[in-house]
Amino acid sequence: MNGLIVTPTQIxxxxxxxxxxxxxxxxxxxxxxxxxxxARSGARLVSLAGRVLFxxxxxxxxxxxxxxxxxxxxxxxAVLGLPALFAAYALTRAMTVTTVDTSKRGGRR
Known part of the structure; x- marks a missing residue:
């Protein structure tokens, strides 16, 4: 033997x-x-704000x-109406509340 002894407590x-x-x-x-x-979410917000301002x-x-x-x-x-249409569409989408209806499978009620 090499003389190395390890006790269960040491293990x-x-x-x-x-x-x-x-x-x-x-x-x-x-x-x-x-x-x-x-950090990524903060950078995304700054990037989005920069693109919107540009x-x-x-x-x-x-x-x-x-x-x-x-x-x-x-x-x-056309120059005044087209951007107004895009802005109205974006605002309508942002302010519309949507729900996700999921089907219940597996018999759990």
């Missing part, structure tokens, strides 16, 4: 240390994942050019 202590180490590692991993998701500026610029150069009546109607 249990080693397994306990491994379990605690795994638990700490997993908790840290979850915390890091939650922080990364929070598109609004683009629409205003086109409308200003048409109004300033006194276009025809139909062109003025």
């Amino acid at each position: 249990l202590a080693g397994v306990g240390v491994l379990l605690v180490s795994f638990w700490v590692w997993r908790a840290g991993s979850r915390r890091a994942k939650a922080a990364a998701e929070a 598109n609004a500026g683009l629409i205003v610029a086109v409308q200003w050019v048409v109004i300033a150069h006194a276009g025809s009546g139909w062109l003025l109607l």
Whole structure:
């Protein structure tokens, strides 16, 4: 024999240390994942706001050019009416409450 003696208490202590180490590692991993998701959602909000402002500026610029150069009546109607239709559609969709009706399968009532 090589003279290495391990008692059952030492084995249990080693397994306990491994379990605690795994638990700490997993908790840290979850915390890091939650922080990364929070950073991503914040970036998405800023990105969305930037795109909305850019598109609004683009629409205003086109409308200003048409109004300033006194276009025809139909062109003025199209330039002012088309963005209004898109805005009305987006607002209607955003303010409409929808529900998801799921069918109950499996006999649970």
